Amino acid sequence: MTQPNNLEESNRAAVSLVKQAEAAAQNEMAAVAAIVTQNTEKVLRAFQAEQVAARHFMPTTGYGYDDIARDTLERVFARVMGAEDALVRPHIASGTHALAMCLFGLLRPGDTLLSVAGRPYDTLESVIGLGEDNGEGSLKEFGVKYAQVELLDSGAPDIAAIKNAAADPSVRVVWVQRSRGYAWRPSLTLTDIQAIADCAHSANPRALVVVDNCYGEFTQTSEPLCCGADLMAGSLIKNPGGGIAPTGGYVAGKKELVERVACRMTSPGIGREVGSYAGSYAAFYQGLFLAPHVVGEAVKTAILAAHAFSLAGYDVLPAPNSGTRDDIIQAVRLKSPQAVIAFCRGVQAASPVDGHVVPEPWDMPGYTSPVIMAAGTFVQGASIELSADAPIREPYNAYLQGGLTYEHGKLGVISALSALMREGLLESI
Ligand SMILES: *Cc1c(COP(=O)(O)O)cnc(C)c1O
Numbered sequence: 001m002t003q004p005n006n007l008e009e010s011n012r013a014a015v016s017l018v019k020q021a022e023a024a025a026q027n028e029m030a031a032v033a034a035i036v037t038q039n040t041e042k043v044l045r046a047f048q049a050e051q052v053a054a055r056h057f058m059p060t061t062g063y064g065y066d067d068i069a070r071d072t073l074e075r076v077f078a079r080v081m082g083a084e085d086a087l088v089r090p091h092i093a094s095g096t097h098a099l100a101m102c103l104f105g106l107l108r109p110g111d112t113l114l115s116v117a118g119r120p121y122d123t124l125e126s127v128i129g130l131g132e133d134n135g136e137g138s139l140k141e142f143g144v145k146y147a148q149v150e151l152l153d154s155g156a157p158d159i160a161a162i163k164n165a166a167a168d169p170s171v172r173v174v175w176v177q178r179s180r181g182y183a184w185r186p187s188l189t190l191t192d193i194q195a196i197a198d199c200a201h202s203a204n205p206r207a208l209v210v211v212d213n214c215y216g217e218f219t220q221t222s223e224p225l226c227c228g229a230d231l232m233a234g235s236l237i238k239n240p241g242g243g244i245a246p247t248g249g250y251v252a253g254k255k256e257l258v259e260r261v262a263c264r265m266t267s268p269g270i271g272r273e274v275g276s277y278a279g280s281y282a283a284f285y286q287g288l289f290l291a292p293h294v295v296g297e298a299v300k301t302a303i304l305a306a307h308a309f310s311l312a313g314y315d316v317l318p319a320p321n322s323g324t325r326d327d328i329i330q331a332v333r334l335k336s337p338q339a340v341i342a343f344c345r346g347v348q349a350a351s352p353v354d355g356h357v358v359p360e361p362w363d364m365p366g367y368t369s370p371v372i373m374a375a376g377t378f379v380q381g382a383s384i385e386l387s388a389d390a391p392i393r394e395p396y397n398a399y400l401q402g403g404l405t406y407e408h409g410k411l412g413v414i415s416a417l418s419a420l421m422r423e424g425l426l427e428s429i
Contacts, residue, residue: 039292064276092249095235105261109143197228244287301409346419351376
């Protein structure tokens with residue numbers, strides 16, 4: 001096929017490519033439906049067990065002592081996640097905040113934080129004190145040491161090296177990032193997490209296995225706490241908010257650890273007892289209820305994108321038909337800054353909000369290279385909604401995620417392909 005040179009022609013070519021991709025993706029998509037059904041039932045049972053009722057949707061003010069809306073939501077969430085306890089709060093500003101609370105809540109001067117899936121997500125560099133800035137307020141400033149074990153070339157965890165590193169008696173937190181984030185690597189499976197937890201716990205009885213679960217929730221029928229993890233955290237404007245939660249984050253796991261993190265969330269002595277929300281927790285309940293379905297829509301969108309961009313001649317990760325998924329991210333290696341920009345602009349052009357806006361790369365707080373983002377979302381920056389991010393650095397990978405409905409995800413994939421074709425950047429179809 002020759003290079004289409006106008007809008008209509010590129011759209012037609014993209015639609016036909018996506019049709020082909022959709023046909024090839026049928027088996028993978030059918031497997032997603034089974035996971036969604038099981039998770040929906042799990043969430044429903046938790047709501048019923050905690051007798052969720054209209055009184056839990058009333059707004060609260062002030063200190064928020066004895067806030068039954070908040071406390072019930074946290075119990076429902078803990079049940080769903082297989083946790084002894086959970087903090088689920090609009091006051092947790094983002095995923096990074098939830099993760100930082102865990103680190104500052106558990107680590108003390110002289111302790112070591114051991115990251116076992118290579119370098120952690122970009123925004124954690126400033127939390128740990130790895131960045132080029134002076135590490136103001138970082139763990140490093142508080143005398144917490146940092147060590148890292150790389151993943152094997154295959155992307156699997158290096159269990160022998162982890163066992164060795166975790167045996168250092170100063171190691172207190174073993175940090176596991178489940179999702180690929182902005183890295184070209186597979187997400188860790190629950191089997192990987194079980195193997196990491198088993199070896200860390202046996203090498204060092206002080207070690208606590210903490211999972212960055214961002215983008216992982218509801219992609220499988222159980223969560224990392226069921227596979228040996230002691231604590232996990234994530235964002236409510238990603239998977240577990242179901243696209244409805246307007247803000248927030250969560251921490252879930254062993255009761256004693258959740259209590260310690262709560263002292264860091266508010267203050268020692270006050271912990272989890274305070275925190276009101278005049279906006280009503282209804283959206284958090286409803287979002288959690290919808291989350292299994294919405295995550296399924298996002299995973300199906302990712303599967304479609306894998307097939308479509310692979311047919312278009314790009315390397316994609318995960319590859320089509322490479323097994324089940326442990327996050328909602330689809331990485332596409334676009335090989336040039338122009339292609340990354342066209343891809344993100346194509347996704348943005350398919351957005352229900354700010355669809356007319358043309359995104360540009362910018363120096364985003366907490367990130368080390370300029371980043372371009374397509375985020376035409378109802379909830380600002382919500383990446384459970386169809387969105388794309390790409391750091392402008394070699395080898396120019398773009399990361400597509402989200403999609404509240406599969407149908408919308410499909411339109412986004414068509415729009416991204418069309419944008420590449422229009423710019424003459426799509427080499428082979
Ligand atoms: C999104 C993400 C974070 C950070 O969450 P924010 O809500 O953006 O602060 C951390 N780790 C991973 C793997 C993520 O995907």
